[in-house]
Amino acid sequence: MPQLDHSATVARIVTEHPVAARVFQKHGIDYCCHGNVTVPEACLEGRLDPEALFAELQAALAADDARPEENPRALSTAALIARIIDRHHGYLRQALPYIAPIMAKVAKVHGPRNANLQHLHDAFRDLASSLGPHLDEEEEVLFPALMARQPDARLVEREVERMYEDHLAVGDLLARIRAFTGGFTTPEWGCSTYRVLMGELDALEADILRHVHLENHVLAPRFGALATRAA
Ligand SMILES: [Fe+2]
Numbered sequence: 001m002p003q004l005d006h007s008a009t010v011a012r013i014v015t016e017h018p019v020a021a022r023v024f025q026k027h028g029i030d031y032c033c034h035g036n037v038t039v040p041e042a043c044l045e046g047r048l049d050p051e052a053l054f055a056e057l058q059a060a061l062a063a064d065d066a067r068p069e070e071n072p073r074a075l076s077t078a079a080l081i082a083r084i085i086d087r088h089h090g091y092l093r094q095a096l097p098y099i100a101p102i103m104a105k106v107a108k109v110h111g112p113r114n115a116n117l118q119h120l121h122d123a124f125r126d127l128a129s130s131l132g133p134h135l136d137e138e139e140e141v142l143f144p145a146l147m148a149r150q151p152d153a154r155l156v157e158r159e160v161e162r163m164y165e166d167h168l169a170v171g172d173l174l175a176r177i178r179a180f181t182g183g184f185t186t187p188e189w190g191c192s193t194y195r196v197l198m199g200e201l202d203a204l205e206a207d208i209l210r211h212v213h214l215e216n217h218v219l220a221p222r223f224g225a226l227a228t229r230a231a
């Protein structure tokens with residue numbers, strides 16, 4: 001059975017054991033943009049018990065042992081980029097326009113009862129409006145620069161730096177969304193649309209975290225010392 005390195009950062013744990021991503025997300029640990037901390041350090045911030053979290057991670061690894069999740073580190077750069085575009089950019093381009101009217105409806109109907117819903121709506125709009133140009137920039141500039149036969153070091157450096165900055169802003173918005181929803185919970189009085197919204201936001205967070213992890217910790221480190229900064 002695979003063993004966890006207890007001194008590894010949470011980003012490194014997910015890079016080596018992709019199944020760990022689910023456990024970290026469940027506990028609100030951002031393993032992407034703030035993944036450069038150990039499990040005990042992450043637990044301090046979230047007031048979690050590190051021994052219990054290690055046990056949960058080990059159980060997830062054991063359950064994954066029979067049919068392990070494919071590790072994206074094994075993919076070529078071209079295949080990794082194709083996967084990011086097909087799976088994660090494709091998902092966002094469908095999910096964001098799908099969630100937007102549900103979000104607007106819940107904020108309008110239930111806003112008077114829960115003031116956080118207006119803040120949630122604002123954070124969701126900020127997230128959606130920043131992700132659109134971010135995906136385009138990656139597809140039109142960054143990814144072609146990385147795939148070039150002879151990558152232009154200056155262009156790669158600039159675009160990777162820009163990518164990290166965008167991801168930090170996205171990570172902050174995700175943290176706000178999680179906080180405004182109390183960890184994606186539906187109150188007792190919440191209607192079925194409210195419940196659907198919480199499920200969609202939970203899935204959105206999970207997908208973005210995996211997506212950003214692939215870009216920050218699997219793709220970018222392939223392109224030199226600069227790109228390893230956030231790994
Ligand atoms: Fe992306």
Ligand SMILES: [Fe+2]
Nearest residue numbers: 138163212215
């Ligand atoms: Fe990105």
